[in-house]
Amino acid sequence: MAERTARALSDCAQTGEDDPGWNVSVSRGFGEGKADLRAWTALAWEASDALLFVGAAGIAVRAIAPHVASKAKDPAVVVIDEAGRFAVPLLSGHLGGANELAQTVARAAGAIPVITTATDVRGVWAVDTWARCEGLAVSNPEAIKRVSARLLSGGRVALYSDMPISGQPPEGVDIASDRARADIVVSPFAGANAGAFVRAAETTGEVVPDGETGKPACVRAQAPAPEPLRLVVPCIVAGIGCRRGA
Structure with missing residues (x-):
């Protein structure tokens, strides 16, 4: 065998x-x-x-x-x-x-x-399979679970790409024009992705006691949105410098 x-x-x-x-x-x-x-x-x-x-x-x-x-x-x-x-x-x-x-x-x-695997069993788009097939490196794999969970629950995710996108997006995936609102970001710049996201705060539903945060009582706390899944396009730029006499 x-x-x-x-x-x-x-x-x-x-x-x-x-x-x-x-x-x-x-x-x-x-x-x-x-x-x-x-x-x-x-x-x-x-x-x-x-x-x-x-x-x-x-x-x-x-x-x-x-x-x-x-x-x-x-x-x-x-x-x-x-x-x-x-x-x-x-x-x-x-x-x-x-x-x-x-x-x-x-x-x-x-x-x-x-x-x-749940996405395959239920016919849901698997972002990690797509990333591997497209040759994209996953910068923060812990975020895969969050994206897949939202799709499995019937929700939608937003994808932003620094590279041109062609074809119809998979079911449940919207193409975003604003990277700060994206759940998935495709870029050749892994480091830039990590620091470039200042995402809008999301209401959590937690009531803040009076004086605890300097806000009035009953104002709901704001928590930063989770960091997007970062998919890195393989890109190597090599250069050589020349100096007279070297």
């Missing part, structure tokens, strides 16, 4: 599928040439974009548990059972591409992809 799946993943680009071919290496968990699971996982975790376990999901979970750090850094992790019936993304479904890898593995092995 492992070798057959590895060959299929390596050959994706040559079979007319949309998925690019993967550079796949196979290690055995049993028999001649057996690799220690703990050591293999530690090495593969640092060296690979994705880990594919063939076997029980519980074994894979225990193997990766000591290495899990954050959705912005963890590789994609997918498990396929030894009978080739189900392909399950365990980690980094969106940013790491585990959901798409599980679907690719499922096609290669004739399995069923088991996708459990």
Whole structure:
């Protein structure tokens, strides 16, 4: 199963599928040439974009548990059972591409992809998947949850971009003309984004006691709006200076 799946993943680009071919290496968990699971996982975790376990999901979970750090850094992790019936993304479904890898593995092995992320299950636009597909770096991944939660609850989000936008925006996404009002900002300037947002204060509904903040009693407190999700366009500007005699 492992070798057959590895060959299929390596050959994706040559079979007319949309998925690019993967550079796949196979290690055995049993028999001649057996690799220690703990050591293999530690090495593969640092060296690979994705880990594919063939076997029980519980074994894979225990193997990766000591290495899990954050959705912005963890590789994609997918498990396929030894009978080739189900392909399950365990980690980094969106940013790491585990959901798409599980679907690719499922096609290669004739399995069923088991996708459990809320946005995919409910057909809601996933901003982190979009960012990865567009080659955008996520400056503050903790803000992904806030954007997704609003869309999942039926709300709308505003997107501002320093770059030209073409095509129809996804359902629930409005294109903003004012970056100070945006929930998502696309820009090549990560540092500028971080400091450029002085967003309008939002009423929180909290009543301020008299004299506590210097405001009259019963005036509702103002809290700054949450920082937008910042997506950074990869942009490198290199220059060389020349001085006479140098």
